[in-house]
Amino acid sequence: MPTPAALDATFQALADPxxxxxxxxxxxxxxxxMELAEPFAMSQPAISKHLKVxxxxxxxxxxxxxxxxxxxxxxxxxxxxxxxxxxxxxFWEQQFGQLDDLLDELKRLEALAGKN
Amino acid sequence: MAxxxxxxxxxxxxxxxxxxxxxxxxxxxxxxxxxxxxLIRRWLNGAEGWIMTVCEFEPRVGGxxxxxxKAPSGYVMGMGxxxxxxxxxxxxxxxxxxxxxxxxxxxxxxxxxxxxxxxxTLVNTITYASKDARDGALQTPMAEGxxxxxxxxxxxxxxxx
Numbered sequence: 189m190p191t192p193a194a195l196d197a198t199f200q201a202l203a204d205p206x207x208x209x210x211x212x213x214x215x216x217x218x219x220x221x222m223e224l225a226e227p228f229a230m231s232q233p234a235i236s237k238h239l240k241v242x243x244x245x246x247x248x249x250x251x252x253x254x255x256x257x258x259x260x261x262x263x264x265x266x267x268x269x270x271x272x273x274x275x276x277x278x279f280w281e282q283q284f285g286q287l288d289d290l291l292d293e294l295k296r297l298e299a300l301a302g303k304n
Numbered sequence: 305m306a307x308x309x310x311x312x313x314x315x316x317x318x319x320x321x322x323x324x325x326x327x328x329x330x331x332x333x334x335x336x337x338x339x340x341x342x343l344i345r346r347w348l349n350g351a352e353g354w355i356m357t358v359c360e361f362e363p364r365v366g367g368x369x370x371x372x373x374k375a376p377s378g379y380v381m382g383m384g385x386x387x388x389x390x391x392x393x394x395x396x397x398x399x400x401x402x403x404x405x406x407x408x409x410x411x412x413x414x415x416x417x418x419x420x421x422x423x424x425t426l427v428n429t430i431t432y433a434s435k436d437a438r439d440g441a442l443q444t445p446m447a448e449g450x451x452x453x454x455x456x457x458x459x460x461x462x463x464x465x
Contacts, residue, residue, distance in 0.1 A: 195439045196318075196435060196439065199315060199439070203315075273313065273442060276313060276321075276442050277311065277313050279351060280311060280313070280323060280325075281311055282351070282352065283347060283348055283349075283350075284311060284325050284327075284347075286346070286347035286348075286349070287327065287334075287337055287347040287348075288327065288328070289347075290337055290343065290346045290347050291327055291328070291329035291333055291334065291337065292328075292329075294329070294333045294336070294337075294343075295329055295333065298333075
């Protein structure tokens with residue numbers, strides 16, 4: 189299980205839409221900073237700043253190649269953080285599914301009682 | 305369960321979780337399901353296999369509420385709190401505390417019920433005492449008795465994108 193501090197770094201890194209888009213791009217394969225900057229109306233230094241946050245959170249790693257330093261997605265922290273969100277979500281989906289059924293029943297009762 | 309459905313869960317800042325869900329029912333019914341014990345226990349019965357063993361809710365300012373659930377293993381999880389504000393049929397504010405104080409202090413829960421064309425949008429804003437408490441809350445109540453099968457990363461990214 190990740191430590192609260194590690195989880196924190198992950199959540200913080202994921203809080204930004206540009207960084208999420210970068211991760212989505214990296215899910216398709218490695219990319220250089222230049223390639224990552226292309227689809228965004230952003231300078232390379234601005235993208236590099238986002239990459240630094242993602243790297244510090246352990247969400248990406250940078251290659252050794254001095255020229256290109258390709259970015260690569262690191263799956264584990266993301267899976268851990270969102271795994272919890274998914275479980276939390278699953279829990280509430282289940283509860284609300286039951287609430288839906290109950291509300292249907294109450295609506296029928298009200299209709300029968302002519303209160304609607 | 306499909307992503308992008310009517311349920312959204314966001315973490316807008318370090319200490320909050322916001323749960324938003326639409327219901328195909330007028331809000332007086334949704335409000336009742338949140339504030340009448342006989343109705344609460346019909347749906348808020350915990351994770352799969354759990355049973356709700358205590359369900360008390362006094363719908364008035366200063367009123368207390370208390371819920372307990374029992375896991376198949378025999379483990380009992382309890383929580384309770386005090387109603388700070390209740391405005392039928394649109395708002396409930398409560399201060400809550402789990403028995404096992406993994407939330408690190410008081411948690412404030414705001415329920416807002418909004419109705420349009422016979423449908424209700426519920427927004428539950430939960431504010432924890434700290435960042436750690438919020439992150440801890442995301443692990444519970446499913447830490448016990450539920451399987452942690454992580455979705456494939458691709459699914460996760462589809463949801464995030």
